[in-house]
Amino acid sequence: MSASAKPFSFKLIKTDGMARRGEISTPHGTVQTPAFMPVGTQATVKAMFMDDVEQTGAEVVLGNTYHLMLRPTAERVDRLGGLHKFMNWPHTILTDSGGFQVMSLAQLRKLDEDGVKFQSHIDGQRYHLTPERSIEIQGLLGSDIQMQLDECIKLPSPPEEVKRAMELSLRWAERSRRQFETMGGPGKGQGLYGIVQGGDVPDLRIRSAEELGKMPFEGYSVGGLAVGEPQDVMLRMLDITTPVMPVDKPRYLMGVGTPDDLLESVKRGIDQFDCVMPTRAGRHGLAYTRFGKVNLKNARHADDPRPLDEEAACPATSTYSRAYLHHLVRCGEGLAAMLLTWNNIAYYQTLMKGMRDAIEAGTFEAFYQKTKEDWARGDIAAL
Amino acid sequence: MSASAKPFSFKLIKTDGMARRGEISTPHGTVQTPAFMPVGTQATVKAMFMDDVEQTGAEVVLGNTYHLMLRPTAERVDRLGGLHKFMNWPHTILTDSGGFQVMSLAQLRKLDEDGVKFQSHIDGQRYHLTPERSIEIQGLLGSDIQMQLDECIKLPSPPEEVKRAMELSLRWAERSRRQFETMGGPGKGQGLYGIVQGGDVPDLRIRSAEELGKMPFEGYSVGGLAVGEPQDVMLRMLDITTPVMPVDKPRYLMGVGTPDDLLESVKRGIDQFDCVMPTRAGRHGLAYTRFGKVNLKNARHADDPRPLDEEAACPATSTYSRAYLHHLVRCGEGLAAMLLTWNNIAYYQTLMKGMRDAIEAGTFEAFYQKTKEDWARGDIAAL
Numbered sequence: 001m002s003a004s005a006k007p008f009s010f011k012l013i014k015t016d017g018m019a020r021r022g023e024i025s026t027p028h029g030t031v032q033t034p035a036f037m038p039v040g041t042q043a044t045v046k047a048m049f050m051d052d053v054e055q056t057g058a059e060v061v062l063g064n065t066y067h068l069m070l071r072p073t074a075e076r077v078d079r080l081g082g083l084h085k086f087m088n089w090p091h092t093i094l095t096d097s098g099g100f101q102v103m104s105l106a107q108l109r110k111l112d113e114d115g116v117k118f119q120s121h122i123d124g125q126r127y128h129l130t131p132e133r134s135i136e137i138q139g140l141l142g143s144d145i146q147m148q149l150d151e152c153i154k155l156p157s158p159p160e161e162v163k164r165a166m167e168l169s170l171r172w173a174e175r176s177r178r179q180f181e182t183m184g185g186p187g188k189g190q191g192l193y194g195i196v197q198g199g200d201v202p203d204l205r206i207r208s209a210e211e212l213g214k215m216p217f218e219g220y221s222v223g224g225l226a227v228g229e230p231q232d233v234m235l236r237m238l239d240i241t242t243p244v245m246p247v248d249k250p251r252y253l254m255g256v257g258t259p260d261d262l263l264e265s266v267k268r269g270i271d272q273f274d275c276v277m278p279t280r281a282g283r284h285g286l287a288y289t290r291f292g293k294v295n296l297k298n299a300r301h302a303d304d305p306r307p308l309d310e311e312a313a314c315p316a317t318s319t320y321s322r323a324y325l326h327h328l329v330r331c332g333e334g335l336a337a338m339l340l341t342w343n344n345i346a347y348y349q350t351l352m353k354g355m356r357d358a359i360e361a362g363t364f365e366a367f368y369q370k371t372k373e374d375w376a377r378g379d380i381a382a383l
Numbered sequence: 384m385s386a387s388a389k390p391f392s393f394k395l396i397k398t399d400g401m402a403r404r405g406e407i408s409t410p411h412g413t414v415q416t417p418a419f420m421p422v423g424t425q426a427t428v429k430a431m432f433m434d435d436v437e438q439t440g441a442e443v444v445l446g447n448t449y450h451l452m453l454r455p456t457a458e459r460v461d462r463l464g465g466l467h468k469f470m471n472w473p474h475t476i477l478t479d480s481g482g483f484q485v486m487s488l489a490q491l492r493k494l495d496e497d498g499v500k501f502q503s504h505i506d507g508q509r510y511h512l513t514p515e516r517s518i519e520i521q522g523l524l525g526s527d528i529q530m531q532l533d534e535c536i537k538l539p540s541p542p543e544e545v546k547r548a549m550e551l552s553l554r555w556a557e558r559s560r561r562q563f564e565t566m567g568g569p570g571k572g573q574g575l576y577g578i579v580q581g582g583d584v585p586d587l588r589i590r591s592a593e594e595l596g597k598m599p600f601e602g603y604s605v606g607g608l609a610v611g612e613p614q615d616v617m618l619r620m621l622d623i624t625t626p627v628m629p630v631d632k633p634r635y636l637m638g639v640g641t642p643d644d645l646l647e648s649v650k651r652g653i654d655q656f657d658c659v660m661p662t663r664a665g666r667h668g669l670a671y672t673r674f675g676k677v678n679l680k681n682a683r684h685a686d687d688p689r690p691l692d693e694e695a696a697c698p699a700t701s702t703y704s705r706a707y708l709h710h711l712v713r714c715g716e717g718l719a720a721m722l723l724t725w726n727n728i729a730y731y732q733t734l735m736k737g738m739r740d741a742i743e744a745g746t747f748e749a750f751y752q753k754t755k756e757d758w759a760r761g762d763i764a765a766l
Contacts, residue, residue, distance in 0.1 A: 042710070042716060071714060072710045080707075086710075328425075334720060335431075
């Protein structure tokens, strides 16, 4: 934390129903919430220049501890001056704990009380990730907002399994917190979030949130959702969980989601999101717009001279014809991914700004209705 | 050609030895020569935004008739307002005739006096490309500088084969010119170039250049080089050919080349170049710099905090560490291709500007020596 940098803090500015308008401060800037955090897995938001990510209005990006610990390694990033400098992003960075990707990507995983042993999916090298090591890595990366190591299990799982994982995650929360303090995280102005687990079992979600609430975290995540369950299960869990989460701390719903997921979750009191959806969709010819999702592969765009949305401020959205985007997608050109990812990140940021403005104006419900109507109306091309 | 647009013209500003400093005017702007034209095969310079291509100093890009006639088709580009609008490039566009790619990419080719029949490498659809159809396509695309259809044969080939192809190309030159006038190319301010063929046979090169010189082309290309022969053969052919080419028309060496090829060819009186090398190399982890070629895959860059060239104006070159570029290349990230392609196109443009300035100052020979010394000195990292 430089002399002028602020330590982690959260200010709740306004509420509208359960929806919250807030501001997070970190040593690398402020983040207006509700906020969507583009995913910068391997120290890059795929197919985008960070200047353009910034221009979309994003104030924080996410880095993946699992990927970065394998390549280029946390120690190397530290030697090179930290992740902000490495990837040329001077604003806030949040890192996950690595646990989720160990479970979804790594080979020969073995989890016990101490942590999780696994082999890299790249070269088979062996690693041991513990709560302490995860925080150490995140500290070396220089992350502003760090996550405790947790065990995120797939849904559906038997309730006793969900309970075991939730309780293990609580013990890991304590160990993560101790390590965060050993590393001097609070003195550097960084924040550490505890992660609510408990799968789709209401009582376990409540107990997890209550227990974590007793520990001095700077923020709280809701983990283990959007892992295969239907949207209504996820939203029911939020309905149950957010009311027992601390009011004065930011709430981050991990790995979520579609534009509709964001709208529904903000309505339920969530402040932060991350998801690969807009970036991944952009690499597969899919564009998110005010009027829903557009598949640019579709032949009906081949002769369409109109841009995705001429009213948008984003050049990728307003400058190029659908016919051109269709051509690029069909040809597998890199520029298709570059333009559609840009469009999608810009759309997500526009949606978040719309929600923030509506909460401030006390008109969130109207915004919610209007946004859903626009999506339902369908692709602008159909007008 | 809009009211304010100028018709095609070429002005020879200065010579220094055989090297020439000139300016081409087209309906879409001026092009300072010697010029390198980035290749925009499928209506995109791969992995670059056209705004960034423009910022590197490029004033003209090349489009490939073969690719564009297959996808999205010339008729579609015409309906959508022409290639400039389609790809968002308001400056000069040069198109090739399609002949070279038919020979290198298409299936089941059959060439006769009339033209060449082939099947698309994408879907097997049958096409018939004649001199007339090539010019028709280039006219529909709205290209400012068009190429005659020619037959470009591989080297080495038997002299009688080289002669046959050269003579066919002369007959196709006449047919191309007639079609160009039928299409109203001159009235639109566009230019058509004849293409010198003759392989590695000096007499045939001279005859081709002399015969073409009698026809009223706006410029002249040297084709059929850089097709497998050693550099010294290519340069010997230039030594023989450029002295018999019209002095008052631009000379374009097609498909060339390495930075050293450019330097050697400008020295021999060439004004225009195109090559996929800088863009293709950029997608394969290779960077061109003042001090030679740098392979970013190499492990020695993993901890190198220095940029490729901190003195360069291009952000891709001066902002990111070699360690970061190495990481992106190793991870196969799209941003690696984006940054290295940008660096390479920027370096090529810097090299061309250096040559233009040197010719104007009458110091080309010194520039030539200094540039070769810098390359020989090797990668900046070795200093």
